[in-house]
Amino acid sequence: MDIPYSPRKNALIGALPMEEWLRLISHLEPVVMQLGDVLYEPDQVLRYAYFPVNSIVSLLYVMTNGASAEIAVIGNEGMVGTPIILGSQHSSCRAVIQSAGYGFRIKANLLRQEFKTRPTIASLLLRYTQALITQITQTAVCNRHCVLEKQLCRWLLLSLDRLECSELIMTQELIANMLGVRREGVTEAAGKLQKEGLISYSRGHIEILDRTGLELKSCECYQVVRKEYEQLFPPRAF
Amino acid sequence: MDIPYSPRKNALIGALPMEEWLRLISHLEPVVMQLGDVLYEPDQVLRYAYFPVNSIVSLLYVMTNGASAEIAVIGNEGMVGTPIILGSQHSSCRAVIQSAGYGFRIKANLLRQEFKTRPTIASLLLRYTQALITQITQTAVCNRHCVLEKQLCRWLLLSLDRLECSELIMTQELIANMLGVRREGVTEAAGKLQKEGLISYSRGHIEILDRTGLELKSCECYQVVRKEYEQLFPPRAF
DNA sequence: TAGCTACTGTGCGGTATCCCACATAAGGTG
DNA sequence: CACCTTATGTGGGATACCGCACAGTAGCTA
Numbered sequence: 001m002d003i004p005y006s007p008r009k010n011a012l013i014g015a016l017p018m019e020e021w022l023r024l025i026s027h028l029e030p031v032v033m034q035l036g037d038v039l040y041e042p043d044q045v046l047r048y049a050y051f052p053v054n055s056i057v058s059l060l061y062v063m064t065n066g067a068s069a070e071i072a073v074i075g076n077e078g079m080v081g082t083p084i085i086l087g088s089q090h091s092s093c094r095a096v097i098q099s100a101g102y103g104f105r106i107k108a109n110l111l112r113q114e115f116k117t118r119p120t121i122a123s124l125l126l127r128y129t130q131a132l133i134t135q136i137t138q139t140a141v142c143n144r145h146c147v148l149e150k151q152l153c154r155w156l157l158l159s160l161d162r163l164e165c166s167e168l169i170m171t172q173e174l175i176a177n178m179l180g181v182r183r184e185g186v187t188e189a190a191g192k193l194q195k196e197g198l199i200s201y202s203r204g205h206i207e208i209l210d211r212t213g214l215e216l217k218s219c220e221c222y223q224v225v226r227k228e229y230e231q232l233f234p235p236r237a238f
Numbered sequence: 239m240d241i242p243y244s245p246r247k248n249a250l251i252g253a254l255p256m257e258e259w260l261r262l263i264s265h266l267e268p269v270v271m272q273l274g275d276v277l278y279e280p281d282q283v284l285r286y287a288y289f290p291v292n293s294i295v296s297l298l299y300v301m302t303n304g305a306s307a308e309i310a311v312i313g314n315e316g317m318v319g320t321p322i323i324l325g326s327q328h329s330s331c332r333a334v335i336q337s338a339g340y341g342f343r344i345k346a347n348l349l350r351q352e353f354k355t356r357p358t359i360a361s362l363l364l365r366y367t368q369a370l371i372t373q374i375t376q377t378a379v380c381n382r383h384c385v386l387e388k389q390l391c392r393w394l395l396l397s398l399d400r401l402e403c404s405e406l407i408m409t410q411e412l413i414a415n416m417l418g419v420r421r422e423g424v425t426e427a428a429g430k431l432q433k434e435g436l437i438s439y440s441r442g443h444i445e446i447l448d449r450t451g452l453e454l455k456s457c458e459c460y461q462v463v464r465k466e467y468e469q470l471f472p473p474r475a476f
Numbered sequence: 477t478a479g480c481t482a483c484t485g486t487g488c489g490g491t492a493t494c495c496c497a498c499a500t501a502a503g504g505t506g
Numbered sequence: 507c508a509c510c511t512t513a514t515g516t517g518g519g520a521t522a523c524c525g526c527a528c529a530g531t532a533g534c535t536a
Contacts, residue, residue: 061379064458069382071375086368087361092375123325130324137309137330140378141299144307144418180382203483220302441513
């Protein structure tokens with residue numbers, strides 16, 4: 001199968017020096033990522049790591065009573081499957097496609113092999129892991145202290161950063177699942193944002209109209225995460 | 239300075255094969271860890287990694303408005319300073335001594351060196367990092383969905399697991415800072431637990447009377463974290 | 477075009493937590 | 507022992523979010 005994107009559109013893969021990239025390319029397999037597809041279930045052995053190029057993956061923790069909360073969101077800046085390089089067989093989260101698109105995957109044992117033998121790759125993936133930890137940390141803080149409306153702004157911005165366009169295909173119900181709140185709460189918060197002209201939505205389509213306005217309305221948690229990812233790929237190299 | 243504990247009382251160091259341990263020992267420097275001491279401030283270069291033996295360190299995120307939330311707690315099962323091995327110069331959290339005691343530290347660049355050249359050490363520290371990620375993840379989930387009383391149980395249990403005794407030196411005010419809630423909320427929740435005979439406290443001393451009862455009252459988040467750390471050190475080896 | 481389904485809007489009572497203002501008490505210090 | 511600081515207890519009003527019930531509506535499908 002061919003997909004109309006190069007793996008190098010994923011920032012991690014794109015950040016590799018030519019030599020490493022040429023090694024890796026034969027291991028990468030294109031995948032279509034469809035809305036709602038589940039890449040990982042908790043306690044299931046991880047067979048692949050995924051590199052989204054224009055899709056978004058959510059790490060979603062589901063409690064025994066069914067309540068859920070998004071822990072992190074991963075797009076073309078990252079990789080799904082950090083437990084593989086950290087030496088774990090499984091993820092404690094479900095990994096689910098939040099926005100459809102394309103990506104590439106690599107077999108877990110091949111990735112492990114590359115990680116062990118290629119310091120450049122290892123170093124890059126570890127720095128990415130640190131950025132992911134920062135995102136999870138910020139999720140914890142935000143869950144504790146930020147009101148829903150601000151959290152929604154943060155969530156929209158994080159998602160937007162991982163897409164090319166300004167439209168999200170996403171119902172309020174699904175956003176509520178991600179944020180771990182009621183659907184009605186999202187309706188109310190989104191209604192406010194719409195009244196203020198920041199977004200416009202209808203039946204599963206959300207259009208961001210005023211990105212700067214959203215950033216102003218968002219809690220500080222968004223900027224913290226964003227900065228961490230920015231310094232992941234320093235302007236100097238490659 | 240001598241301290242009355244061996245570094246091997248720290249589970250990570252204790253899990254090293256003899257050869258690695260002998261290499262590492264000369265790099266380890268004993269430290270007294272006093273209540274309230276700050277090991278790291280955000281955005282400050284990390285000079286050391288710390289291995290507590292009978293002390294507890296909290297990773298505390300502080301927002302610009304002063305609100306705070308504990309992200310993870312680290313005791314003799316772990317290491318403070320994972321960003322060092324992940325290739326970051328700083329931590330986004332403050333690391334503060336939550337319970338006084340002893341520990342050992344190693345210079346950041348020496349740790350980096352060991353991490354790069356000794357696969358056994360690298361593998362162990364990476365597995366630990368995964369367990370820490372699980373703890374942070376669970377903090378995020380718990381902050382979202384669990385009521386204060388259950389969170390308090392979880393917090394007490396996590397702290398207790400990292401100490402030898404059943405007494406915590408800790409005011410309700412400090413616990414409130416950790417959990418990111420009001421002091422009065424902690425007073426109320428702790429009062430309930432005391433009425434039920436699970437704990438007994440007075441002016442900064444908390445005694446756990448019924449550990450099993452606390453586990454039953456706690457949310458599932460505690461068990462998830464605990465299991466992750468248990469499987470970090472598989473019974474087979476050493 | 478009719479009908480159905482999925483998505484969104486709204487209202488109401490309940491609860492956990494917050495914010496603020498004190499009251500009480502324990503234990504160290506002079 | 508008296509005092510003072512620090513820790514804990516309590517109450518009242520405000521707020522954010524929940525849970526539930528149901529109404530309205532957009533867009534697909536037959």
